[in-house]
Amino acid sequence: xxxxLILVLQRLGLGLLLxxxxxxxxxxxxxxxxxxxxxxxxxxxxxxxxxxxxxxxMGLDRPAxxxxxxxLGGILTGDMGTALTNKLPIGDQIARRMSSTLFLxxxxxxxxxxxxxxxxxxxxxxxxRWPDKLISxxxxxSISLPEFMIAYILVFFFAVKLFWAPxxxxxxxxxxxxxQLHAISLPVAVLTxxxxxxxxxMTRAAILNVMQSAYIETAELKGLTTFKVIYRxxxxxxxxxxxxxxxxxxxxxxxxxxxxxxxxxxxxxxQYLVDAVVKRDVPVVLACGVIFxxxxxxxxxxxxxxxxxxxxxxxxxx
Amino acid sequence: MTTPLLKVRGLKIxxxxxxxxxxxxxxxxxxxxDFDVEPGKVLGLIGESGAGKSTIGLATMAYxxxxxxxxxxxxxxxxxxxxxxxxxxxxxxxxxEVTYVSQSAAASFNPAKQIMEQVIEAAVGQGKFTxxxxxxxxxxxxxxxxxxxxDTIGNRYPHQVSGGQLQRCMTALALCPEPDLVVFxxxxxxxxxxxQIDVLxxxxxAIRDTGVAALYITHDLAVVAQVSDHIMVLRMGQMVExxxxxxxxxxxxxxxxxxxxxxxxxxxxxxxxxxxxxxxxNITARYKGTNFDVLHxxxxxxxxxxxxxxxxxxxxxxxxxxxxxxxxxxxxDGKITFAGRTLTPDQPSRSLEDLRELxxxxxxxxxxxxxxxxxxxxxxxxxxxxxGLKGAEKQKRxxxxxxxxxxxxxxxxxxxAELSGGQKQRVCIAxxxxxxxxxxxCDEVTSALDPLVADGILKLLLNLQKIEDVAYLxITHDLAxVKAISDxxxxxxxxxxxxxxxxxxxLTPPYDDYTDLLLSSVPEMKLGWLEDVIAxxxxxxxxx
Numbered sequence: 036x037x038x039x040l041i042l043v044l045q046r047l048g049l050g051l052l053l054x055x056x057x058x059x060x061x062x063x064x065x066x067x068x069x070x071x072x073x074x075x076x077x078x079x080x081x082x083x084x085x086x087x088x089x090x091x092x093m094g095l096d097r098p099a100x101x102x103x104x105x106x107l108g109g110i111l112t113g114d115m116g117t118a119l120t121n122k123l124p125i126g127d128q129i130a131r132r133m134s135s136t137l138f139l140x141x142x143x144x145x146x147x148x149x150x151x152x153x154x155x156x157x158x159x160x161x162x163x164r165w166p167d168k169l170i171s172x173x174x175x176x177s178i179s180l181p182e183f184m185i186a187y188i189l190v191f192f193f194a195v196k197l198f199w200a201p202x203x204x205x206x207x208x209x210x211x212x213x214x215q216l217h218a219i220s221l222p223v224a225v226l227t228x229x230x231x232x233x234x235x236x237m238t239r240a241a242i243l244n245v246m247q248s249a250y251i252e253t254a255e256l257k258g259l260t261t262f263k264v265i266y267r268x269x270x271x272x273x274x275x276x277x278x279x280x281x282x283x284x285x286x287x288x289x290x291x292x293x294x295x296x297x298x299x300x301x302x303x304x305x306q307y308l309v310d311a312v313v314k315r316d317v318p319v320v321l322a323c324g325v326i327f328x329x330x331x332x333x334x335x336x337x338x339x340x341x342x343x344x345x346x347x348x349x350x351x352x353x
Numbered sequence: 354m355t356t357p358l359l360k361v362r363g364l365k366i367x368x369x370x371x372x373x374x375x376x377x378x379x380x381x382x383x384x385x386x387d388f389d390v391e392p393g394k395v396l397g398l399i400g401e402s403g404a405g406k407s408t409i410g411l412a413t414m415a416y417x418x419x420x421x422x423x424x425x426x427x428x429x430x431x432x433x434x435x436x437x438x439x440x441x442x443x444x445x446x447x448x449x450e451v452t453y454v455s456q457s458a459a460a461s462f463n464p465a466k467q468i469m470e471q472v473i474e475a476a477v478g479q480g481k482f483t484x485x486x487x488x489x490x491x492x493x494x495x496x497x498x499x500x501x502x503x504d505t506i507g508n509r510y511p512h513q514v515s516g517g518q519l520q521r522c523m524t525a526l527a528l529c530p531e532p533d534l535v536v537f538x539x540x541x542x543x544x545x546x547x548x549q550i551d552v553l554x555x556x557x558x559a560i561r562d563t564g565v566a567a568l569y570i571t572h573d574l575a576v577v578a579q580v581s582d583h584i585m586v587l588r589m590g591q592m593v594e595x596x597x598x599x600x601x602x603x604x605x606x607x608x609x610x611x612x613x614x615x616x617x618x619x620x621x622x623x624x625x626x627x628x629x630x631x632x633x634x635n636i637t638a639r640y641k642g643t644n645f646d647v648l649h650x651x652x653x654x655x656x657x658x659x660x661x662x663x664x665x666x667x668x669x670x671x672x673x674x675x676x677x678x679x680x681x682x683x684x685x686d687g688k689i690t691f692a693g694r695t696l697t698p699d700q701p702s703r704s705l706e707d708l709r710e711l712x713x714x715x716x717x718x719x720x721x722x723x724x725x726x727x728x729x730x731x732x733x734x735x736x737x738x739x740x741g742l743k744g745a746e747k748q749k750r751x752x753x754x755x756x757x758x759x760x761x762x763x764x765x766x767x768x769x770a771e772l773s774g775g776q777k778q779r780v781c782i783a784x785x786x787x788x789x790x791x792x793x794x795c796d797e798v799t800s801a802l803d804p805l806v807a808d809g810i811l812k813l814l815l816n817l818q819k820i821e822d823v824a825y826l827x828i829t830h831d832l833a834x835v836k837a838i839s840d841x842x843x844x845x846x847x848x849x850x851x852x853x854x855x856x857x858x859x860l861t862p863p864y865d866d867y868t869d870l871l872l873s874s875v876p877e878m879k880l881g882w883l884e885d886v887i888a889x890x891x892x893x894x895x896x897x
Contacts, residue, residue: 248460249455249457249460249461250460250461250462250463250464252416252418252455252461253453253455253461253462253463253471253526254463254474255416255447256411256414256416256447256448256452256453257447257448257452257474257475257478257479258443258444258445258446258447258448258449258475258478258479259444259448259474259478260444263478268463268466271463271465271466272463272464272465345465347464347465347510347512348464348510348512351509351510351512351513
């Protein structure tokens, strides 16, 4: 078997193990919280008797281990359970919410990843000169401001003053794509600003590191222009670290959008999770937690695999 | 008289340095150098490190490493001064009129790209050839340079070919655009001695067949004597002597050149073996996680106060033997006796006495010392550790050791960064001596040093051997060093001792094929040596 295939399968296996561990951890954490679903439904005024009855009815009186494996088995067969508050199946909800979140994350990624890498390349080309300093300064400022702050500033100028974009990102299934994009333009802008700096700075650092290599001197002595040296010779060798930081930021775009979704009242996963936490809807919190963990682990596996593929020594063994 | 292709007049090169604790300031590293290279001729630039050889070589392409800049004079290539030329013209010159072959092809090839793509990049990028023409030319060059599978080797990645092959590929890269001038910067220095000779021959033939002019930079006069028409000797950024190769080798005028020519003139009378201090018996060893032995049934003895030279190419197991003796790599089989005691296989279980009496000196003195400790601290540590010396007593002993390594007062408070390469290696020797060892393992201790400095270190080691009666296990790939200092020799090849005995026994014919190859591959300061050797060889070198 090709050594790369073995490495990839190893990564996938490890990822599954990690996801299992994460699910146990999430389940365990919700278990040790004071109160449970029965308490949440009946409220503070419930009598002990009522609580016991409801627990028996919901199966909450059985040992945690049993319930964990039941829940895990449900997830594996595609059954996420039922929300406590509205008795709706969680799976359907998540599918709808997730597609909204992915839609937002997709457009933020489409804009921020190429932009970050391009800005990184420009910063290297003009290292320590004004374009480099300008790029670093602006991206650092945008990463330093809290996202809700950026969000409200953008809302103030572009929604309230200029009427260019809506302050509520309400997207419905039947909308034409352009209208949808218009609706999410402000949250996408905020997310882009939040993840841009990290990726751009890592691109710059990774390429600068490669620029110290002897083969860069060889390329320069071939009479190539600086930009050609950077993208033909330095960039291919800096892919692994760049992909790693890109994947972490993509994961953030999916998992870390809670604040942005709440500010713009966007019906995504973040909004759903926040609602569930407020209403103590434990099954929903559990499901969201596992989904978020899966996204993180999956994207990190992708980063690992791309790093492996980017290494010519592994791709082309002797 | 033909017009020179390269005409350098009054070339001055400067750099900005950032010494620790001082303000950055400009220094001059080349102080006005003049020379010409005519079309099709080879000029050898020779000198020790810091002489400015590479800097001058790169200056012909208007290139300066780090903060290096051309500060004065003219560098005319085909009648145009590259120092004054705009960047666009310089780009057109690089990779088209002048090309460059670096010391380490392994580092100079982009690991992420196929060899062919890199070899033809300049030729195509400069518009000299179309892609098809350039590829055809590259294959011709691969063939001419004696590379295996010339039609397909270009599809490989750099890590898929050997060091010697990659150096040939680099030569093909430089010759592909049909340049007027190629700068060869120590192209064979990083190769094993038996590989060097083949690459040298390939380069020499390629230069002759393509009629290209070349600047051949090296610290090894014997190497440059084989390829160049003229030689310029440089020292500290200044020309010492310039002449035809014949004149420089056979009739050097300047004292410095004479020293370079006669380097390795150490005389050392061989001593007869006595009751050994170290006895290595039937050692077989392999590294963890591998399934092949790197040492097979190795047995050698070292007599007290004598030197055993272990010689071989990279990968022959020399350094592994040192690791086994010091206990860093416990052997699978075999026994080591030291000063009458049997040594335990692994280092942590050895007694303080064993550790003290068996010391080591390394190739890279730089990395073998803590850069944040002063020379006094470095040498003082074994005095405290083994003998419990403190205060004035320790200071006195440190000073004695410094005197022994000929460094004198004032060095105690210096940091390694403030020492030259030779001085650093001397401090490492003093640190080893401080333990009053019976045996010192010297692992390629002079390989990273300039010839004259290395000579000084070898003389010092021999002197100390007389005074302290210490034995050396001297690991090296350099046969000149072996001849200079050893009492007995072990030739290693592919993990086995190929030939072993006293110096005179090992160096007296008849030789086995490998020893013959090894001995004959050492460049000699003689014109026409290269052709003679290639014609008379019995065995192909392994590194190809």
